[in-house]
Amino acid sequence: xxxxxxxxxxxxxxxxxxxxxxxxxxxxxxxxxxxxxxxxxxxxxxxxxxxxxxxxxxxxxxxxxxxxxxxxxxxxxxxxxxxxxxxxxxxxxxxxxxxxxxxxxxxxxxxxxxxxxxxxxxxxxxxxxxxxxxxxxxxxxxxxxxxxxxxxxxxxxxxxxxxxxxxxxxxxxxxxxxxxxxxxxxxxxxxxxxxxxxxxxxxxxxxxxxxxxxxxxxxxxxxxxxxxxxxxxxxxxxxxxxxxxxxxxxxxxxxxxxxxxxxxxxxxxxxxxxxxxxxxxxxxxxxxxxxxxxxxxxxxxxxxxxxxxxxxxxxxxxxxxxxxxxxxxxxxxxx
Amino acid sequence: xxxxxxxxxxxxxxxxxxxxxxxxxxxxxxxxxxxxxxxxxxxxxxxxxxxxxxxxxxxxxxxxxxxxxxxxxxxxxxxxxxxxxxxxxxxxxxxxxxxxxxxxxxxxxxxxxxxxxxxxxxxxxxxxxxxxxxxxxxxxxxxxxxxxxxxxxxxxxxxxxxxxxxxxxxxxxxxxxxxxxxxxxxxxxxxxxxxxxxxxxxxxxxxxxxxxxxxxxxxxxxxxxxxxxxxxxxxxxxxxxxxxxxxxxxxxxxxxxxxxxxxxxxxxxxxxxxxxxxxxxxxxxxxxxxxxxxxxxxxxxxxxxxxxxxxxxxxxxxxxx
Numbered sequence: 341x342x343x344x345x346x347x348x349x350x351x352x353x354x355x356x357x358x359x360x361x362x363x364x365x366x367x368x369x370x371x372x373x374x375x376x377x378x379x380x381x382x383x384x385x386x387x388x389x390x391x392x393x394x395x396x397x398x399x400x401x402x403x404x405x406x407x408x409x410x411x412x413x414x415x416x417x418x419x420x421x422x423x424x425x426x427x428x429x430x431x432x433x434x435x436x437x438x439x440x441x442x443x444x445x446x447x448x449x450x451x452x453x454x455x456x457x458x459x460x461x462x463x464x465x466x467x468x469x470x471x472x473x474x475x476x477x478x479x480x481x482x483x484x485x486x487x488x489x490x491x492x493x494x495x496x497x498x499x500x501x502x503x504x505x506x507x508x509x510x511x512x513x514x515x516x517x518x519x520x521x522x523x524x525x526x527x528x529x530x531x532x533x534x535x536x537x538x539x540x541x542x543x544x545x546x547x548x549x550x551x552x553x554x555x556x557x558x559x560x561x562x563x564x565x566x567x568x569x570x571x572x573x574x575x576x577x578x579x580x581x582x583x584x585x586x587x588x589x590x591x592x593x594x595x596x597x598x599x600x601x602x603x604x605x606x607x608x609x610x611x612x613x614x615x616x617x618x619x620x621x622x623x624x625x626x627x628x629x630x631x632x633x634x635x636x637x638x639x640x641x642x643x644x645x646x647x648x649x650x651x652x653x654x655x656x657x658x659x660x661x662x663x664x665x666x667x668x669x670x671x672x673x674x675x
Numbered sequence: 676x677x678x679x680x681x682x683x684x685x686x687x688x689x690x691x692x693x694x695x696x697x698x699x700x701x702x703x704x705x706x707x708x709x710x711x712x713x714x715x716x717x718x719x720x721x722x723x724x725x726x727x728x729x730x731x732x733x734x735x736x737x738x739x740x741x742x743x744x745x746x747x748x749x750x751x752x753x754x755x756x757x758x759x760x761x762x763x764x765x766x767x768x769x770x771x772x773x774x775x776x777x778x779x780x781x782x783x784x785x786x787x788x789x790x791x792x793x794x795x796x797x798x799x800x801x802x803x804x805x806x807x808x809x810x811x812x813x814x815x816x817x818x819x820x821x822x823x824x825x826x827x828x829x830x831x832x833x834x835x836x837x838x839x840x841x842x843x844x845x846x847x848x849x850x851x852x853x854x855x856x857x858x859x860x861x862x863x864x865x866x867x868x869x870x871x872x873x874x875x876x877x878x879x880x881x882x883x884x885x886x887x888x889x890x891x892x893x894x895x896x897x898x899x900x901x902x903x904x905x906x907x908x909x910x911x912x913x914x915x916x917x918x919x920x921x922x923x924x925x926x927x928x929x930x931x932x933x934x935x936x937x938x939x940x941x942x943x944x945x946x947x948x949x950x951x952x953x954x955x956x957x958x959x960x961x962x963x964x965x966x967x968x969x970x971x972x973x974x975x976x977x978x979x980x981x982x983x984x985x986x987x988x989x990x991x992x993x994x995x996x
């Protein structure tokens with residue numbers, strides 16, 4: 341198991357390097373000019389100097405190498421400095437955003453809590469709802485509950501977040517006026533009243549995100565339970581005289597959870613991707629919104645870094661899912 | 676010699692039943708083909724039938740509807756702006772007085788065409804790579820690592836970047852509408868072939884070990900003929916199922932791009948674009964948000980149910996239940 345994990349980790353490095361190269365190559369083709377905003381009165385030779393200061397005069401492989409060094413060498417040093425108060429990174433150039441001329445990672449760190457808070461809550465809520473639904477609809481297959489559950493999860497699959505989001509805004513903020521349609525990230529929770537406000541503004545984005553995730557996980561849980569319910573060990577357990585509760589909840593559920601846990605792990609990076617749209621709908625200024633504004637403003641270092649962070653998340657959670665599968669299911673041996 | 680017919684044979688006692696069989700009336704109905712069986716199974720799936728009917732109705736409404744509804748989708752009648760449903764405008768009008776029914780039909784045509792073309796492209800790429808990887812052992816490792824790599828790419832951000840980068844050059848060479856159509860179809864197709872490739876490869880790997888492939892090879896069938904005649908017809912069912920999922924995926928992706936403002940130009944309606952434009956007028960005219968959203972959701976829902984039914988119908992282990 342350990343050798344497998346190490347092998348996968350080693351293999352992840354070239355994968356990630358290749359992905360970063362693909363993203364970098366794509367962005368190299370970008371038509372935008374970061375100097376477009378500079379006034380026309382600035383003479384061209386000064387503009388050229390400014391371009392070179394941003395590192396734009398070099399050949400593409402040198403720019404790529406500089407980005408690699410900044411992202412993998414300088415940024416961890418900055419992190420170490422921040423945690424331990426050392427000064428490894430003094431005077432070293434970090435990945436700079438063209439929009440704000442400040443380090444990209446600082447902006448990312450500012451935006452991360454909003455995304456994590458909304459997306460994380462949605463994911464936890466969705467998993468907590470999905471698992472019992474999946475278990476019960478598999479146990480009572482083709483019952484009314486199962487059919488309704490299947491229909492609802494089909495809807496959860498099919499309704500895109502940019503519609504369900506707008507729809508709940510129309511219903512709950514425009515018509516009923518219960519919840520605010522805009523997520524206010526400057527809101528601080530200090531007492532009970534402000535906590536209620538925070539709760540109110542979180543309900544709609546969490547609901548929209550959770551609907552999608554619940555649909556996927558509940559369907560998967562149901563299928564996995566159905567696979568196990570007809571197996572011989574279940575009949576044996578019943579023949580031994582175990583109660584239904586023990587048979588279903590401890591024997592069948594534990595075996596069915598193995599693939600479901602990996603699916604839950606695999607879904608986490610996709611949620612960050614899907615949250616781009618939900619954040620846009622509810623005006624949450626998280627990572628997704630940052631990416632959209634960076635794309636629209638032609639801020640290439642920001643786009644490069646953010647896209648790469650998404651890729652790292654995907655590769656990392658793929659790895660976690662594989663390792664989890666091996667740990668949870670002793671029949672699986674990778675070596 | 677034996678060529679003169681033997682006029683009469685006395686059947687022994689044990690052969691009486693055999694001659695009865697010969698005398699029995701010939702079966703009048705031909706044996707059912709595979710597709711008749713699939714259709715029979717498919718009809719039993721209520722959700723799939725409903726989904727299929729709804730999907731056909733939407734396609735007909737969108738492509739045949741304009742023959743009966745002659746209002747131009749881009750005709751601006753500023754005096755009749757923001758109207759509710761009436762006889763002249765059954766779906767009302769938008770903020771520039773354009774007829775919403777005509778816009779919904781025009782938008783549906785674009786969304787459907789994008790969905791189907793992108794699905795065909797993804798299916799073609801996926802089947803090609805899947806068959807090549809499954810059939811030729813030398814290519815397997817390379818192609819599957821490529822597939823894994825594509826699966827690890829963050830797709831939505833990359834799609835956004837691709838649209839941003841290539842919009843201008845393609846607009847310049849093909850015109851704003853064709854250019855963005857090509858761009859979006861190619862972008863969606865190139866980023867969604869991976870699941871098909873994986874499924875097809877798995878099936879091809881299993882098929883390759885079967886006796887009929889060995890038999891075909893032993894009579895000297897070439898690789899091209901083998902794939903076209905023996906492998907491809909046997910992997911049609913996973914391809915058909917992923918086709919339905921592909922349409923749903925492509926329609927949602929296109930609408931998401933339009934919704935983020937990186938899709939088709941503003942005067943060129945698609946369902947996603949209509950939804951995006953209507954968000955600003957959500958308080959006054961909520962129905963303008965709901966109509967395109969409902970159209971997208973209904974299409975995707977019907978296609979998903981269709982795919983579900985097809986999967987069951989094409990699986991011979993479930994058939995006949």
